Amino acid sequence: MSYQVLARKWRPRNFASLVGQEHVVRALTHALTAQRLHHAYLFTGTRGVGKTTLARILAKALNCEAGVSATPCGSCSACQEIDGGRFVDLLEVDAATNTKVDEMRQLLENAVYAPTRGRFKVYVIDEVHMLSNSAFNAMLKTLEEPPEHVKFILATTDPQKIPVTVLSRCLQFNLKQMTQPLIAAHLKQILEDEAISADAGALQLLARSAAGSMRDALSLLDQAIAHGAGKVEEAQVREMLGAVDLDHLLSIVDALLAGDAAAMLRVADEMAARSLSFDAALQEMAALFTRLQIAQLAPQAIADDLPERLRIEALAAALDPEFVQLAYQIAVHGRRELPLAPDEQAGFVMTLLRLHAFRPALASDDAGAGASATRAVADRSAATSSAVLASPAAPRTPPPAGSSTAASLARSTPVAVVQPAAAVATPSVPPAALPPATPTTGDWHEMLAALKVSGMARELAQHCELRERQGGRIVLRLAPAHRHLLMKPAQDKLQQALGEYFGSPQQLAVELEATSGETPAASAQRDRRQRQDRAIAAVEQDGFVREVIEMFDATLIESSIKPV
Ligand SMILES: [Zn+2]
Structure with a gap:
């Protein structure tokens, strides 16, 4: 048994089976039923939405041997020949490959002759905007005084490029882009009829990748069936499309929420190891933030059958809605900047770190x-x-x-x-x-606030961590990088202040060794940086500032922003 590609096998052969273009079908049906026929039709719409399919159905409706109607019989020789692409009075031209004025003129010269078999001679010109100006002029002559037996059906993805003299002589129909749910539902229907099992996640992925084109959706489905050896499952489809597992992205957002930059980078490494596309990842990430925001602001709009529904709802509850707006922008911008990054992973990682830098300063x-x-x-x-x-x-x-x-x-x-x-x-x-608390450093921060020290002694104390305190002995830890602070007078003053604090003489020792980074000085610096980040985020989110940036393609000089 030879395999027929789905796009051809399932190409709609009548108006009733055409998906998603009800408004056009209704208007055409009405006109055909009332026998109000125009001599030129123009179908506009993005690729794969059914322009040429509609043109062929219309050609059948005009030429069916059972008479002009909105329901061509499909069984007469005219209908069958049109379906088979061998009807002599249906002339299909792809203007993208046939733009020469001579060929166009020759084609149109034949228009004066009566149709050989059918009622009408039907010219279907696809991608009509690709015609040269002189070819348009040749067509215009026929359009101005069309022979009774000639019908033009023009199709284009770019109506702006069609001369207004041509546009004005056509009855124009705008075909809608296919929505994701519509494509998914159609794929589901086809797979049921083909008795091929599929899961909902796979269909969603395919529908999303098709980006509004039913034709693309069907050829992707063809590939998926071949790839999955007769089954269509999410994991295989994901692999086939090189799509990023939502799990990765949810892990990134989890890590973002926990303020764990290292974990975010680990996910990026994992993705690199599986050679996933970072461009696609940022696209998916923007889609995820969109979904999170919807879950926050219009939770009823989240599909019940979404497999990750619970996780998305949990994240939506934990994230600040305003931050989700900012995060979406960061993802979109990151994607735009990706070609400028040293390499894709670096661009992705910087986008993650930007999310991290701008996340609302949680108290945690x-x-x-x-x-x-x-x-x-x-x-x-x-x-x-x-x-x-x-x-x-x-x-x-x-x-x-x-x-x-x-x-x-x-x-x-x-x-x-x-x-x-x-x-x-x-x-x-x-x-x-749970991350354990920091009792030791906490002690020290607290203690230092109450110590009566200033100058070099305070400077020294601020760069130390408390290592241990036992009886009358206190051991501090100082990073070797700050060894210049370790001077006898400063240490003596600090020891004296500690004695006063505890109400008994203390023996102070300072060890030079790596600190955990939680010194009072480090915290203070981080606080300053966070205040700065928040100030920058606030300025960046300001509507007026954004407009100025968009309008002039300007850049914020972040160092000029001072927190209030
Ligand atoms: Zn027929």
Whole structure:
């Protein structure tokens, strides 16, 4: 059995089976039924929406041996020959390959002769905008005084390029672009008739890739059937299209929400390893943010059968709606900048990091950013942090005595606030998986605020982390890069201030070793940077500023923005 491509096999052969162009079909049906025939029709619309299919059905309606009607019989020799593409009085010309004026003139000279077999001689000129000016002039002569037996059916994707003298002599119909649900539904119908099994996710993917063209959708479906050996499944279709698994993108947004830039980059690496297209990924990401915003603002519009519905709803609940707007823009801009990036992955990664930089400064930032560094510290201070870990979702638990634990609890509270939203998707996350709080650094931040030190001593203290405190002995950690701060007078002053703070003499030691990055100085710097980022984001989101940027193709000089 020879395989016939679906696009040909399922090409609609009558008005009733034409999908998605009801408005055109209604008008044509009405005109044909009333026998009000025009001599020139123009079908406009993007590729693959059914222009030439409609032209052929119209040619049948005009030439069917059963008479001019909106329902050609489909079985007479005229109908069958038109369907088979061998009807002598149907002249199909593709102007994209046949633009020469001589050929056009010759074709039109034949128009004066009566049709050989049919009622009308039908000229179908596809991509008519491609004709040269002189070819248009040759056609215009026939259009001005058309012989009774001649009908023109013109089709174009670009009506703007057709001379107005030609346009004005045509009855124009604009064909609509096929919507994604319409294409998916049509594919589903075809597969049911063909007895081929398919899942909804696969059809959605195919429909989206077809970008409004039913013809493209059908040839993609052909490929998918061949690729899947008679089955159409989402994973195969995804592989065939090189489409990005939504799972990757959802993981990126999860990581974004957790403020975990490293995790975002890991996903990018994974995608690179599978040689997925980063351009497609950014496109999908913009689509994801669109869906998230819809889930936030019009949740009833999210399809019930969407496989990722639960995860999308959870993310929608956790993200700030205004940020989703910004994130969409960042994704779209990132895609536009992709050709300018050093390489595709770099462009993608920078877009992810921009999302990270502009995410609303969640109160959990301190805990989130320091999470990995804190883990090491957590072992040593397990005793202190266990109180926090035991009750991560209950920040109202009264803190045990001792201001140090209270401080660390306060720092961990925002994590507990953010986590439940993300936890909707993964309810099985055990509390222990939460980033542990930072009791040690928390202590130090707190302590430093109360210390009576200034100048070099304060400078030194701000770049230190508390390593341990036992009895009257305090050990601080200072990154080797800041060793210049370690001067005897400063250390002595700091030791004295610590003694005053604890109400008993303290022995201070400062070790030169790598810090976790959670020094008071680092936090202060990050706060400044976040305030700056927020200020930049606010300016960038300002309607007036955006208009100016669009209008003049201007660029914001970010360093000129100062947070208020
Ligand atoms: Zn017929």
